[in-house]
């Protein structure tokens with residue numbers, strides 16, 4: 001559980017960094033191993049499809065990822081733990097493995113979440129893994145891809161539907177690799193969660209708050225060691241820095257809300273991660289979790305447009 005000081009700090013500043021909250025061996029290592037295995041499978045598949053010349057079996061994970069990325073194979077969607085917000089096909093890849101499911105249900109994470117939003121905890125489907133390459137390797141077409149490049153300033157309520165504005169949503173940004181200002185850690189604006197919703201505009205492909213509305217001098221980077229978690233309020237203004245290092249920057253962003261409140265992505269599936277009142281309602285089988293996503297994928301495949309935020313691309317305020 002978090003201390004009273006930590007809880008007060010969260011409410012005061014709109015965010016709270018808790019370094020080494022997770023257990024590296026129990027929470028992080030199994031996830032890393034699961035992604036290594038996934039990369040094995042994907043490389044084999046891409047070689048079979050003729051998209052990759054070699055499976056690069058002998059290379060370490062990161063070097064292999066560089067080769068895959070250079071060859072134009074989209075590892076970031078195949079790694080992600082949610083469907084994209086558009087262009088969903090019946091075979092859009094998504095990763096829903098047991099180690100990731102265990103991370104979503106980590107007792108260390110959930111007890112901190114309970115301190116901030118209470119003991120009836122729903123896993124919100126707005127969630128991602130981001131394994132971001134060094135900026136110098138990023139292709140032009142990914143300059144604005146928030147799974148690959150820096151993330152613009154935004155509020156998480158701003159990237160969800162307004163039905164979630166009253167939801168007590170909590171974002172948990174989990175460092176898998178060390179996160180530093182050099183390799184693109186998150187940055188936050190302290191106390192900005194009290195300022196109301198800001199205008200969000202789409203530039204190229206990414207939604208964000210225009211730079212002119214951000215008091216950049218107030219920004220605070222949030223470095224973390226592996227297993228550290230940055231918690232923040234859905235109205236907290238945040239973004240990420242460029243990855244100017246030579247290594248990948250690996251994080252998960254997970255979200256939770258009290259059971260029964262709107263998630264802001266009603267077309268995607270969440271699940272009950274913890275219920276003190278009704279423990280038998282908790283989902284504890286990763287295959288059932290995966291099934292929910294596969295059903296959503298089948299339902300959403302080839303759907304023309306799925307509304308996932310409140311903004312209008314052509315808003316004159318964004319011109």
Ligand SMILES: O=C(O)CCC(=O)C(=O)O
Pocket residue numbers: 130146150151156171172173186238239240251253254
């Ligand atoms: O990791 C990133 O680059 C962005 C994460 C983010 O916006 C979030 O966790 O809400």
Ligand SMILES: [Fe+2]
Pocket residue numbers: 154155156238
């Ligand atoms: Fe965010």
